[in-house]
Amino acid sequence: MSAAYDVASGEAATERTASPRRPWPALEIAAAAAWIGAGAITALIEEAGDFGYTQEFAFLLAGVGGAILIAALVGRAAPALGRRLRHWAPWLILIAVGSAGWELVTAKLELLPMPFFPPPQAILEVYLDDYPRLLESLVASAKLLAVGYLFGASAGFLLGVAVGWSQVVAYWTHPILRFVGPLPATAWLPLAFFLFPSSWSASTFLIALATGFPVTVLTWSGVASVHSGYYDVARTLGANRAFLVLKVAIPAALPHVFVGLFMGLGSSFAVLVVAEMLGVKAGLGWYLQWAQGWASYANMYAALIVLALGCSSLITALFKLRDRQLGWQKGVVRW
Amino acid sequence: MVSAARTLKPEPFAAGGALAVREVTHRFELEGKPLPVLDRITLDVAPGEFVALLGPSGCGKSTLLRLVAGLEPPSSGSLVFDGATIAGPDPSRVVVFQDPTLFPWRTVEANVALGLEAQGLLKTHRHRIAEALKLVGLAEFASAYPHQLSGGMAQRAALARALVNEPRLLILDEPLGKLDSLTRLAMQSELARLWAEAGFSALLVTHDVEEALILADRVVVLSGRPARILAEIEVTEARPRARDGAALVALRRDILGLLA
């Protein structure tokens, strides 16, 4: 472009100098402001009752606001961070407004009945003061769930392949699965606590059962619905039975298997919490029950939040695993 | 020097095998009633020969190929390949189906590797994979997934998956049936070239009379179900063949007369 063009059209010239720069991150700054504002409301407005950790909570809110602000500025140079922040900015604003509103209707104005609806700083207090017990509960739950789920998923997978492959196994397994499978695993709890040497082993078994049923059924249906043309191809290429099972049936059935793994994970959460509430003297389910017994509702909310984070992390991890295993499905199937 | 020269030379494909189909009759069971599909079929494929089967839809052509592949035993009669009765599938007789039936979870390369993997030859014969892919012009798509291929490319991949086993008989069940007409013409030339280079015997089912006449040494015309052999027509025309050559046009008219 000639210099004359720049002179003639001032707009074009500014546009050119401005174009490599990103627009001012207004939404992100609004999010930061919302968090800092929520912090200010928490710190400055007089409380109706006497709560510990109010200042700490205010600092936390303001600190998050500051972090968002820094991220917004850094994000102008780091596009990946900038894009993520921009995507989540509306949610960040909503959470800040929600926290401020929650703070107002509980601690500040006491519009909600008190023991049942604790203010956010009461939950912060639980995390700061009771974290050893919460952490211990989280570890206990994770251990129980991991052992039960892995055992149930492996057993369900093997059984599903066997049922899908062998008519003899299918003959003997089908009626049992039809009869016992639909029963919610929690219905077994009283019996299992009585039959097993410990409530922990009983719960492990029931989590395995809850996981194993959907994994078995879906692995089976996956193996049974493999296109027979795949077997024909493999057989003409010299495949033996092991190859047909391991290299044809199982990979072809894997999308179904993952549906079963997701369903199993969902039911295993339910069994875990109920088992811990009824018999296992540890874990987040037990913590919830214990908190309710003492009417310490802040502890309940705190544990619920940990539980929700844990469960959603596991689901996310399973999605990641599926995406890695089933990358070939991109453009074939999507769910 | 000598050994280096030898490793550089592409391995020659095993020569074509001889197929003898004797008095083969086949029935299916359909809703409790027998459904006769093949009626005393007697047919030979000489080593290196290219034989095409033509017949009305549903007459039993695919069934005959499945028997030759060893995927099913015949109700009666015998099938002999290179002197041995066909008792089951074997990588010396590979089928290319109308659907490419590539495994969608494997890359093109891994699909082509299937036969070697199944036979435990992957370690010693891995080089054949690249050769086969090059032969069908898919070298650049080795790491693509099947859903990323066009219909013609998928069928080429299926062809490479068969050729990697160096079959002595290539069994082709309407392999070009689902391709658009331009791709089909190109693939017919490819098939003719691969057959001429590799020297395998070929048994091709097609519903395209012209395709049969372009490719085959002999065209076998089958009746409607249950299939009987109506005629065997030698195609002596020199290759490469012109589609509109007078001899082929005359043969085409004869065959269409038989099928009508």
Ligand SMILES: Nc1ncnc2c1ncn2[C@@H]1O[C@H](COP(=O)(O)OP(=O)(O)O)[C@@H](O)[C@H]1O
């Ligand atoms: N597995 C089977 N069971 C019962 N009938 C079959 C089976 N396979 C093929 N048939 C029947 O046999 C006849 C011939 O089929 P096919 O060999 O596929 O014909 P085409 O000549 O079109 O390839 C058809 O009527 C088909 O319905």
Ligand SMILES: [Mg+2]
């Ligand atoms: Mg057919």
